[in-house]
Amino acid sequence: MTFRLPVSFRLLSSLRTAVRSRAMSIKVGDPLPDAQVFDGSPENQISVKDVFGSEKGILFGVPGAFTPGCTKTHLPGYVSQADDLKSRGVKVIACISVNDAFVMNEWGKCHGADGKVRMLADPTGNFVKVISLYPSGHILLVITTYFVFMFSLIVEGGKVKAINVEEDGTGLTCSLAANILSQL
Secondary structure, eight states: OOOOOOOHHHHHHHHHHHHHHOOSSSOOOOOOOOOOOEESTEEEOEEEHHHHSOEEEEEESSSSSTTHHHHIEEEEEHHHHHHHHHHTTEEEEEEEEOOOHHHHHHHHHHHTTTOOOEEEEEEEEEHHHTTOOTTTTTTTHIIIIOOOOOOEEEEETTTEEEEEEOOOOOOOSTTHHHHHHHHO
């Protein structure tokens, strides 16, 4: 008897392989894209590019608010190390995820992010599409639940200075605050 995985699991496995092999379209030296996201509420739409302006900053991306690794390690690390990062010249620290603005806002409140980390919502995947962090042509539900890579960018003068993408898309190593501190 042969065991066959459910179609949905096989689809997710094949899409995960596609994501692993896909390179980011954004490169060191490129300007931040002018992708529209939400900051705090659905009424406050802003360009990722405008969030940073010409300031030195960090943008880190996670697959979802309230997910285990993101909630226990990723966001808390940036909140707790915000002062250290800012002492090294960082003016803006922002977290982006493919959640809606209400979820991002509440997640930030749960972790005391106010005044430390801006919580950006990318519910339609505008930003992750531009930097190619998911396989094109797939529905957002799949993107939000499984395929957005964890990453971090160091930004300065509106341009990307460093890119860190977790190799397996889900790890907690190179995109964490401690790694960014070592790069500043």
